[in-house]
Structure formats: C-alpha cells, structure tokens
Amino acid sequence: MFDIKLAGENAIIIYFGDESSPELAEQISFYTEFLHDSLGHLIIDIVPSYTSALITYDLNVVDHQTFCNQVSEALAKAIFVKQDHLSDLIEIPVYYDHEVGLDLERILVEKQLSLPEFIKLHSQPTYLIYTIGFSPAFAFLAEVDKRIRMPRLATPRIQVPAGSVGIADKQTAVYPIDSSGGWNIVGKTPIDLSLNDYDNLKRFMVGYRVKFKPINRQEYIALGGQF
C-alpha cells in the first residue's frame, strides 16, 4: 500500500510504509525503478529513502492531479519482484585504528570491547544502502550490530575528514568529502569516494550492498590513505 502526498509545486512524496526495514527498502528500490520506466518522460528526479520516494516532475506538461492519478495507476499495476542486487556487493577497505577513528577509544571503553572484537562486529555484516544524501554519494547503510550502536554526538564536529567511517545509531556510512557531521568516527577508508572522480557518483545505488574489509596500516598507506 502507498500514500501520496503533496511535496511542492512540482513534487509529490509517496510513503510506502511507516517503519524502515530491509524488505521495505527493496520494495522502494523496485517501485522507484518501475516508476522511472513507466513515467520517466514526466519525471525530473526521484529520491528514494527509508520509507518514501520523492518525485519531482515537469509541471509544464502535467498538472498535480493528473500526475498523482498516473502514479497511482502505475503503482496499482506494478507487481513487486524481489531484485537480485547481490552481484552489486561493494567492498570498501577500512583502517580501524585510534589514529584515524576519532571516537574509537571512547566506544571501546563504553562498549567494553577489544579492537579486534569491534572490527569484527562492524566489518562482518553486509549492509544495505537505504538512501543517499546529506552530501553527494553519502550512502546510509544499515543495520549496525546492536553491540556497537552509538547515538550521534551531542555537538557535531565542524569538520569530519573525507573517508571517515561513522556510526549513528543503527546506521553506518563513509563521509565522501570533508564536511560537518555528528557521527561517531571509527575508521577511515583510503579510497577517494569524492567527486574528484565523477564515477564515484554512481558507485552507490539504493538497494546495493556494502561490506567493509579491515586493512592494516601498511595496506592503508599503500592504497593512498592519508592521516
């Protein structure tokens, strides 16, 4: 079921559920692609997120009510097919250490974990991309193991270095560029995910899966990692 709401003079937002879940994320990913295929000629942008998809459309060719009707009709016809995104597993090398993981020491004390235990808990799961935003190519990954979940910092940092890997509650992510941010930083990837390389924009897609691969200091440096 879905609920369509007004979002702006040329935008609607479709709510597919109340609670985010891997199943809902897969459905939203499917319906987003479906709508793109069936109404792409009217659509400017679709932004899928945890429970919703925002659509902006060309108001010069279609009005609000007509567009809502077309979306409803299209969705009524859509038959959800679970998509196999397993081939799209993205591996990101991460150096987990105090010298790049600004909050690691505090987390280990608070959670009473050794560094190897922590690394295992963070790097073992395969994470699903629920949404992309905040900054370009910033992918929100979930779910983080309960034993290492941490709330956002009370006061966000003015500058989190690009490549930093953070945790906020059940989400984890890599900061593609230097930016302000309140996530708990636990490590850093040597890989440049910024728009210095335009291909990075398309590296992540909602519905893809991501796995972190622990690397040591030498490997981090060899891959171009900065301190």
Added chain:
Amino acid sequence: MTFKVIKSGFYSTIQDSGRFGLAHHGLSQSGVADEHAYCWANHLLGNDVNDAVLEITFGGCELLALIDTCIVVAGADLGFKVNDKSQHNWQVFAVNKGDTLTWTTPKNGVRAYLAVQDGFQTEQHFNSRSVNLREKVGSLIQVGDDLLTRPSKPCDTGKAMPAWFKLNYQEPLSLRLLASYQFDMFTEQQRHTFFGQTYKIGKASDRTGCRLEGLPIENTPATMVSEGMVYGSVEITTAGFPIILLKDAPTIGGYPKIGTVFSLDLAKLAQRQPGCEVRFEMIDIETAQKLRREFNQFFTS
C-alpha cells in the same frame, strides 16, 4: 574571449538553472537563487533559458572585459558601474574590450546577475555549470580567473525590461506556502504561531537555507527518518524555528516540514538580507502551478 576577474567579491559564483536528474545520488538542484532576475537577464539577450550567469552577492566584484560583447545586469542594485560610470540594470548594454565592470555595495537587494551573450562557458559539472560550495562542486570566482564567453554577435543595445515587471525588493514580503509534507501533523495552535507572526531573516542564512527568527513553535513533531526534500521546503527545527531550504540544500533530511514555499516567492526572498521581515500565507496547488507555468511559458515562447 573572457572576462578577467580583478576582484572576486564577497560571494560570486557561476550559476545556471540548476542540476537535475541526479538527486538520487545526493546532488542538490543548485542554480540561481533569484530565477526572476536570471530569466530576465537571459531573455533580454536572446539567450537560452539555461545559459550560465555570474551571481554576485553583496558586491565587491570587479571584472575586466577582454572582448567586445553585450551584457545584461539584473537583480539587485549593487552600484553597478562601467569605467566608473553608473549603469542601469535590466537592459542590454554593449561593453568593449578593456572596459572595467564593478559592483560595490548593496543599495537595493543583495544578488546581482551578470549575463553575457550565449552565457558563460565555464566548466560543466554533471551537465550544469552551477557551483555548489557545500558539495565542493566548483568554487567561488578567484582573482585572475578567466570567465570564458563565446564570440559576440550583433545585439539590441538598450533593449530593456518594461518597468512594470520590476520588483520592489524593499516591500514587505509574504511567502505563499503549499500545505505539503507534514502540514497535517502541526496543530491548529502551532499553525497559528507560524502564520500569525512576522519572522526576521537570521544571519546564518545562505544559499543552502534561510533561517528565520521569531517566536518558536512549541512541542514540534519529532524528527523522522530522512526523506526527500524539495526547493522551498520549510523545516521546523526541534527548537521550533523555520528553515526554508534553498537551491544548495541537501536532498534528504529528517526535520518535520510544515509546507513548501512557492518558487517565485523564493526568488523574491533571495533579494532580502538578514534582518528583513517575512510572513507566510497559504496558496493552493492549482494556483501555484498556474502561476509557475505562466512564468515558464513567458520565458520560453
């Protein structure tokens, strides 16, 4: 065939109509803050509606023409002069190689637009020349930069915007709001606080968002899981203050939104500086679409 940057000014960036089709990768729409001034500037020159212009905020900018060409300056009156002689905004003006163009300080409005024939030919990023500093896409113009242009063509020197289209950037501004997103989650009393007061534009406002100061809305709805946001969405922070999301805003966010401001009113808002007063009133979707469609048709026909 360029304009050489002699003084970069406080905040001058190249902008066009924006970057579309990539919001699902987290890329903002970006683009000019004042679409009214932008569209008129390109229209008078016979340019394409998407041609890139220089958006000069507050002034302090000086350019040296290294080409004979035609320009239009539209939007704010920032004391525009050519070779120390004051010139009018909103009309086609011929500049010659060696001319110096300056913008000093805001006299009326805060953002001036310099349009050149065929638009500035600066570097494209993802099919748009718009600069977005928050995303590190492009940068402010720098002293010594060459802002590339195309060879000049004959132009209608003196062609001007009819006076009745001119907006008064000093008059009180009422922003028309669509009842979108979480509008229904706000109580009667909370809406009364929102629509019943005159807000002041806060100092921390920029191309990403306009922060308003006033009486807080109490007991605002809790933050939610992040969802897509559009140009003009009005977030209400946990402390109860509105933030109007503008062209450089992130594509998703988790504050509840009380509505969405009509885009042509956001163009007017782009000319107001911190301390100016704004209010809100309602607009329905049919009226908003009709007005925006008329605006688009005017500049494309």
